[in-house]
Structures are given as C-alpha cells and as structure tokens.
Amino acid sequence: MNSNLHPLLQGLPLPAGPVRLRALSPSDAPAFLAYRSDPLVARFQGWPLMDEAAALAFLRDAAPAPWTVGDWAQIGIAKAEDDQLVGDIGLLLEAPGQVQIGFSLARPAQGRGWAHTAVLACLHGLLRPLQLRRVRAITDERNMPSRRLLQRLQFAETGREAVVVKGEACTDLVFERWLDQPDAID
Numbered sequence: 301m302n303s304n305l306h307p308l309l310q311g312l313p314l315p316a317g318p319v320r321l322r323a324l325s326p327s328d329a330p331a332f333l334a335y336r337s338d339p340l341v342a343r344f345q346g347w348p349l350m351d352e353a354a355a356l357a358f359l360r361d362a363a364p365a366p367w368t369v370g371d372w373a374q375i376g377i378a379k380a381e382d383d384q385l386v387g388d389i390g391l392l393l394e395a396p397g398q399v400q401i402g403f404s405l406a407r408p409a410q411g412r413g414w415a416h417t418a419v420l421a422c423l424h425g426l427l428r429p430l431q432l433r434r435v436r437a438i439t440d441e442r443n444m445p446s447r448r449l450l451q452r453l454q455f456a457e458t459g460r461e462a463v464v465v466k467g468e469a470c471t472d473l474v475f476e477r478w479l480d481q482p483d484a485i486d
C-alpha cells in the first residue's frame with residue numbers, strides 16, 4: 301500500500317456494476333467540464349464556474365494526501381464499458397470517522413440507477429474499510445432526485461437549515477447514515 305496516496309485512492313479502482321469508481325485525471329477534463337457546466341447538474345451545487353485551466357488544476361489535485369479534517373477529496377464515476385467519466389463523488393472529512401458526501405452525474409447517465417450503485421460502492425467499499433462510519437449529506441430541499449437517492453440509500457433526514465445560495469434564500473436538508481447499521485435493503 302502506498303502511504304503517499306490519498307486513503308480513498310488506495311481502494312480504487314472499485315467496480316460497481318455498470319460503473320466503476322476510479323481516480324480523476326486531467327484527461328477527464330472535457331467530460332468533467334461538460335457536466336459541471338450543465339445548468340441542470342449545477343443548479344443546486346455551490347460550484348464556481350471553471351474554465352479548462354481551472355478544471356485541469358482541479359483534476360490534477362482532486363484527492364491530495366494527507367487527508368486531514370476540513371479537506372474535500374473527489375473521486376470519479378466512470379462507465380465500466382469504456383472508462384468514460386460520467387460523474388464524481390466528493391467527500392469532505394468533517395471529523396475523525398465522519399464524512400460529508402456529495403455526488404453528481406452527467407445528465408445522460410442519470411435515471412439508470414448508476415448514482416445509487418456508485419454511492420453504495422463508495423459507502424461499503426471505500427468508507428467502511430477506512431472506519432468512516434458517520435456519513436452526512438446536505439441537499440437543497442427542492443432537489444428531489446438527490447433526496448430520492450439518499451432515501452433509497454437509507455439516509456435519515458436529521459435536520460434542516462435556512463441558507464442563502466447564489467443570492468437565493470433556500471432550505472438545506474441534512475441527511476445522515478451510520479455505516480454500522482445493518483443494511484436492510486442494500
């Protein structure tokens with residue numbers, strides 16, 4: 301095991317049915333920029349607009365080691381058949397044993413169960429082995445696809461908070477799942 305590698309990357313690539321989790325790389329820039337600049341994918345995300353240079357820098361340093369509290373790391377979701385990037389998962393180390401998760405899929409990859417498969421693999425194949433047992437997710441209450449996904453993944457809604465995003469007053473829902481819990485469905 302390479303101790304200079306980010307702990308999440310040590311568990312990659314990770315197969316997940318029609319998709320696989322893998323490290324992001326600068327060669328993903330065209331696909332990454334395409335979905336990150338799609339207004340429907342970006343609608344509830346706090347991303348800054350990125351040009352190609354910013355995307356390349358982001359992808360080059362998507363999961364920097366060491367992973368300390370307060371750091372985000374991003375991993376890629378790629379199609380199993382051709383390794384084409386279709387999305388990403390972001391993980392913020394909030395406290396020892398606790399992460400916040402975020403996820404995005406390119407529009408053509410949505411509505412197929414791929415995000416569910418990818419996040420489930422991340423929970424069980426990456427986070428659980430690293431003893432990251434408390435997983436939180438925060439989503440805009442209007443983001444129904446994200447809420448449905450979290451509910452299918454057995455996250456419980458634990459709170460809500462009023463926030464201002466891009467100048468707009470809205471409500472964030474907080475979801476949480478403990479990975480020690482036995483899995484009833486997945």
Ligand SMILES: CC(C)(COP(=O)(O)OP(=O)(O)OC[C@H]1O[C@@H](n2cnc3c(N)ncnc32)[C@H](O)[C@@H]1OP(=O)(O)O)[C@@H](O)C(=O)NCCC(=O)NCCS
Nearest residue numbers: 341344402403404405410411412413414415416445446449
């Ligand atoms: C959130 C997001 C990743 C969800 O993607 P998704 O494709 O809807 O999620 P899933 O992988 O769970 O797919 C479920 C959908 O696929 C459908 N589906 C089709 N075939 C399926 C299959 N074989 N297995 C499972 N689901 C299938 C389901 O019916 C479901 O559709 P529904 O929600 O309309 O009922 C996506 O909407 C997205 O990227 N949004 C923009 C970014 C964002 O806002 N992220 C959340 C902030 S943290």
